[in-house]
Amino acid sequence: MTIKYIHKMVSNFKTVDSLKLIKYDESDLPDNIIQIIKTHKELSKSNTFGEKDLGDPQEYEKLIIEDSSGTKEFEYFNKGIYFMMKGREEDRPVFQVFAHLMSKERE
Numbered sequence: 001m002t003i004k005y006i007h008k009m010v011s012n013f014k015t016v017d018s019l020k021l022i023k024y025d026e027s028d029l030p031d032n033i034i035q036i037i038k039t040h041k042e043l044s045k046s047n048t049f050g051e052k053d054l055g056d057p058q059e060y061e062k063l064i065i066e067d068s069s070g071t072k073e074f075e076y077f078n079k080g081i082y083f084m085m086k087g088r089e090e091d092r093p094v095f096q097v098f099a100h101l102m103s104k105e106r107e
Helices: 013-018 031-039 079-086 089-105
Strands: 002-010 022-025 047-050 058-067 070-077
Touching: 002 013, 002 089, 013 058, 022 089, 031 089, 047 079, 047 089, 058 079, 058 089, 070 079, 079 089
Parallel strands: 047 070
Antiparallel strands: 002 022, 002 058, 058 070
C-alpha cells in the first residue's frame, strides 16, 4: 500500500491540484492507522469529508491510497473546525487518520 498526503491552508481551492503530496509506505504508519485505512467503511471508496467555506484561509487535505484494489482519493475540508462543531463519534476514525498524517507531515 502506498499513501500520498498533503495538508495546507488555502485561500482558493483552485490551487489545490498543484500541491505536491508526500508519499508514505504502509510501513511508515502505525498499525492502528493502517487498520482504520483497511477496514473503515468511509475509507473503502473515494470520498469527501468536512465542509467548505468555514473560514479564510481554509484547511485542505488530500489523501490518496493505492493498493491492490486500485486507487482511492479523499479530500477533507476544514477538518479541525468541522470535526469540533459537527463531528460524530463514527467520524472519529477518519479524523484520526488525517490527524496522524498531518502530524507526520510536520516531522
